[in-house]
Amino acid sequence: MAYDPNNVFAKILRGEIPCKKVYENEHVLAFHDIAPRAPVHVLVIPKGAYVSMDDFTAKASAAEQAAFLTAVGDVARQVGLAGKGYRVLSNVGEDGHQEVPHLHMHIFGGRPLGAMIGKAG
Secondary structure (H helix, E strand, C coil): CCCCCCCHHHHHHCCCCCCCEEEECCCEEEEECCCCCCCEEEEEEECCCCCCHHHHHHHCCHHHHHHHHHHHHHHHHHCCCCCCCEEEECCCCCCCCCCCCCCCEEEEECCCCCCCCCCCC
């Protein structure tokens, strides 16, 4: 999947679409999902043009990678999920059901989330 500079997250980063911001630093933006799947559903995105985790780890600087990973933990604490339990998920590619071609981590919480995925077979 190629990076599309007109994807919804790129537009949010450029200020063309508003978001309900939770966290921001030089390399990362986090905001509430507009169609939450749990009582708490926050998206964490790098500010750079990366499609997936494999793209990000191959091309992003060490500072960008550290900021992104740190942001996931910082956001979980900021929205009150640390200590209670939460799920971090990144969908990648067609088989992973990625809808926006910009790397993003979902942070879900606020209720029991059930099993991760169904059993293979």
